[in-house]
Amino acid sequence: MEELIRLSSQLHLVFIILLIILIAFNLYLLKSDKTFLKLSKRLELIAPQYYIVLSAIFFTGIIVMAVRQFAFSFSVWVMIVVWIAIVAFGIRGHKMYKKIERTEVSQSAYKRYAIKKYTLDFIALIATSALFYLVH
Template sequence: MEALYNFGLEIHTVGVLVLMGVVTFNILMLALSKNIIVYARRMRIVMPISASFIALILFTGAIIMAAKHLHFTFANIVMIVAGVVMIILEAKRYKTLKRRTNIEEENAFEGYKSKAYRFLGIEMGMLVVISVWMML
């Protein structure tokens, strides 16, 4: 049982680090993009990767909690809430691009960029704060 717990914890940690890399990649992709159509096409490829790693983190967290006999601690609750918030932020970022960005509008992409930077910044901030908190 100890080996399962340690392995799940390692997968969980690697998943968080890879998700940080994916969020960083999203920020760089947004910063370097000039055309909204090309960006939207790339985002449709990267978004499932983000969602997969969020799901991986939540799934491995559930396995780790099961190995600990479902003891809910304050840290566990914070991590669950952070996972749900990240799912909501990703959905809002995609919805903003899909519905509220008119391609013909002159500054449409710049308006989207400001919102997307805010969403991605919140995601990265949550990941960093919780990761540092768990390492202490």
């Protein structure tokens, strides 16, 4: 049992690190000097990976919770709230993306939103992980 808990929480951590790498890649693309057409093609290519990794974080979190008989600690509540917020703002970003017009103003408004969103995702991931290690 201890082995299962260890393995799933290690996997949980691996997916969090993967998400941080994807955030860094997204930010790098958004800050690069590409034309919006090129940029949007690349962003569309990595968007599914982002949500696959997010679901893997949820899935491995649920496994750890299940083997610990669903004991909700404060840090686990924070993790769940942060996860929901990342997904919710992601949906909002996707809606914005679908409504982008071929104007500079509209495209740079989206870029600004996406940069802010990924930066906040990064801060939330680090803060949530730091909270867990501070409490434990």
